[in-house]
Amino acid sequence: MSEAIFPARGGAGSRMLALRRRTATVWLEGRHRLATATARPREIARPVTQVVTPSAWVLLALSLLAVAAWTRLGWTELLVAASFGLLLLAVGVVFIFGAHQLVTTLDLSRDRVVVGERANGRLHLLNDTSRRTLPVTIELPIGQGRAAFELPSLRGHHDHEELFAIPTARRAVFDVGPVTAVRADPLGLLRREQRLGGAEVLYVHPRTVRIEGSASGILRDLEGETVRKITDHDIAFHALRNYVPGDDRRYIHWKSSARSGQLMVRQFEETRRSHLLVLLSTRLDDYASDEEFETAISIAGSMGVQTLVDGQTLTAVTSSRRLRNGTTTTFLDQLSGIDYAPGGSGLADLTRRASRDNTGASIVLLVCGSLVDPAELRRARRFLPVDVRTIAVRAETAERSSVRTMGDLHIAGVTELADLAGTVRRLAS
Incomplete structure (x- = not known):
């Protein structure tokens, strides 16, 4: 087997990078705890917060402040400004009353795409009454974003159709919908959303590559x-x-x-029987960039898909959960929703837990980022049986991919997903 020595990692640059990733981890953990603690109050206040925009809250606060200042200073201008602000809010209430009798149909041509592909869809709206509707804004939530369509006035029992395309720049699981009709005042101070239809789920799968010859190399015991x-x-x-x-x-x-x-x-x-156990680290501290994280997920996805296609047994575990993998589609769906795990365990702890819960694996694949030290990989190897072949694959930003051996542990550095098939062949030689 050919070998390449990893470049030495250390110095102020590496320490600063590790410190920044650790700071980001603390921030994510704190935000997660805050969201959990405030979930109940936010749910109670949702009927108000969904209608009143931040601009309206600011205007209300300024109006009340003007009233308080008028009582102290006696300036008529402050009273006029406060009255005008409160009048705008009162007028805005008139615009958000009413309801639409629209029947909507949301149709995605494909509910599963690969990163970089476009997901096309069709939105059909029907006026199910005999009365003409007023023009209205139709919004279609797509993940954290929203697409807006201006629906013209429709006569009774007439319909309208909109075609749209969703670009996919990153792996994710999107909720497309529900379709909502938006009523808002001209200044956008108040807005009321009326749900018109259900939602669809769009899975954006990670990129994967076919690993030719892997079954005859690393995973070569189809019949035992x-x-x-x-x-x-x-x-x-x-x-x-x-x-x-x-x-x-x-x-x-x-x-x-x-x-x-x-x-x-x-x-x-x-x-x-061939049984591949994939252990994927999802700790923020283990990756120097989000690109490394995406590469690691694509590596795990490529190896897992090839294992399932070859009819072999696959078990996949991340730092926070075990993935369902009955079929390649189910496995890729699970990978689409993976994100950094706040407070996730280190690779050695993950290996110790997984080796206890998943016995009988013939090959263990450790997938992580470039910030995982080889010593951590060696500690993880100690928790596995001596007769289990162990391979560690690190997603890196180095100039070229590399392979090395440390005792009974094979360590590969992969810079681009396209290099994975060649790296597997080198490991199998």
């Missing part, structure tokens, strides 16, 4: 491969030994027992 581990129950014969109380009598070799004058039983070499 014997390992150097002796067992009393299997099909690959190894040797004979003396009978001891408790042995299964079905495995007594009677001819050898007759010749030797004492009972002899068969021993076997353990046979295993």
Whole structure:
């Protein structure tokens, strides 16, 4: 196997990078705790906060402040300004009353795309009454963003259709919808949303590559491969030994027992089906950039998809949860929703927990970022059985991909997803 030595990591630059990633981790954890603590109050206040915009809150605060200043100073101008602000809010209330009798149909041509592809869709709106509707703004939430359509006035029982395309620059799981009709005052101080239809889920899968020859290289035991581990129950014969109380009598070799004058039983070499255990680190501290994180997910996705396509067993675990992987589509759907795990365990702790909960793996793939030290990988290897082949793949921003060996641990650095197939071939050689 060819080898390449990783460049030395250290110095002020690396320490500053690690400090920035650690600071970002603390920020994410704090924001998560704050959102959890305020979930109930925000739910109670939602009927008001959904209608009153931040601009309206500012105007209300300034108007009340003007009233308070008028009571102290007696300036008529302050009273006029406060009255004008409150009048604007009162007039805005008139614009948000009413409801629409529109029937909507949302249709996505594909609900699963790969990063970089466009998801096309169609929005059909029907006036289900005999009265003409007023022009209204129709909004379609797409993840954290919104697309807006200006619906013209529709006569009774007439319809309107809008076609749209959703660009996908990053892996994600989007809620497309629900379709809403928006009533708002001309100044945008108050807005009321009326839900018209349901929502669709759009999965943006990570990029993956086909790994030619992986089944004959790293994962080569489609029908079961014997390992150097002796067992009393299997099909690959190894040797004979003396009978001891408790042995299964079905495995007594009677001819050898007759010749030797004492009972002899068969021993076997353990046979295993290919079982790939993928351990994916989702700790922010382990990645120097978001691009590394996306590359790591694509690496795990490519190896997992190839394993499932070859009809072998796959188990995938991240720093915070276990992924469902009954089919390639289910597996990629799960990868689409992965994000950094606040407070996620380190790679060594993840390996210790996963090795305890997932026995019988023949190959373990550790996927992480460039900030994971090789010493951490060696600690993770100690939690795995000695007869399990272990490969660590680090997503890196180095100039070229590399492969090295540390005892019984193979470490590969992958800079681009396109290099993964070549790296696998080098590991299998």
